[in-house]
Amino acid sequence: MLERGSKSLAANTSTENMNKSQLQILLSHLDEVEEKKAELEQYQTPPSIAAEVLIQAHVASDLGGDNAESDPGSRNGQRCDVVDLGTGNGIFALGAAVLGATVRAYDTDPEALDVARENREWLEEELGRELDISFIEENVIFVDDEADTVVMNPPFGLQRGTGQANVRFLETAFDIAPVVYALLHQSEGDRERTRDFMRGLASRNSFKTRILAWFRFPLPNTFGFHEKEAEEINVDLYKFFQD
Ligand SMILES: C[S@@+](CC[C@H](N)C(=O)[O-])C[C@H]1O[C@@H](n2cnc3c(N)ncnc32)[C@H](O)[C@@H]1O
DSSP: OOOTTOOHHHHHOOGGGOOHHHHHHHHTTSOOOSSOOGGGTOOOOOHHHHHHHHHHHHHTTTTOOSSOOOOTTOOOSSOOEEEEESOTTTHHHHHHHHTTOEEEEEESOHHHHHHHHHHHHHHHHHHTSOOOEEEEEOOGGGOOOOOSEEEEOOOOSOSTTOTTHHHHHHHHHHHHOSEEEEEEEOOTTOHHHHHHHHHHHHHHTTOEEEEEEEEEEEEESOSSOOSSSEEEEEEEEEEEEOO
């Protein structure tokens, strides 16, 4: 395993050409938000899932870069402006910046943003270069930005009182960018109903929908509302895009 402070990975890799395992190793060294807040649904995306999402976006040219292939709804080969909504410890924002994007990352929680900024510092030292990324404290409903791509893992709406948080995040994302990658949780036992709901929401906002993958997403019992110690839920990776 790469020790924090080791230069071994960075020294041997052109970071914009990183493969999934190299990116996953790098992301696995980021600190997590320690005191996770239930009301903000601060579920940490595992590095393996974040790396998969980011590499899919990268290969589709949605994070910029010269080596990417074209894909419906994508910008080809140019540097991209990327927004991460609900950045938490910055895992998506930092990964996108490593792959060559210019990133603005928003979160309402100043403590999460402190962790993200510390992760950025560590990563820049590790890579030996500055990352083009800003961490900004803002509630998603007030975010006013414009970008090529949004990449995000919004709150799933599992915690009492946070229902529809994923819808608020999606509606903001649709206003920001013509391409949106989002991890969205499947309703228990009724995956197709959730997917139809998301497709309908996208369509009303003039977006098309592709479901690229699904994952088992671990939810540790740090929130006090799960009866089991830890459980896994099904999460879909969506790509929403405009022609
Ligand atoms: C599911 S976590 C994802 C964190 C991180 N992006 C990841 O993938 O591991 C959702 C994030 O959204 C943030 N959040 C929740 N409600 C928010 C709001 N109204 N405005 C902005 N950020 C919010 C939380 O603080 C948390 O960091």
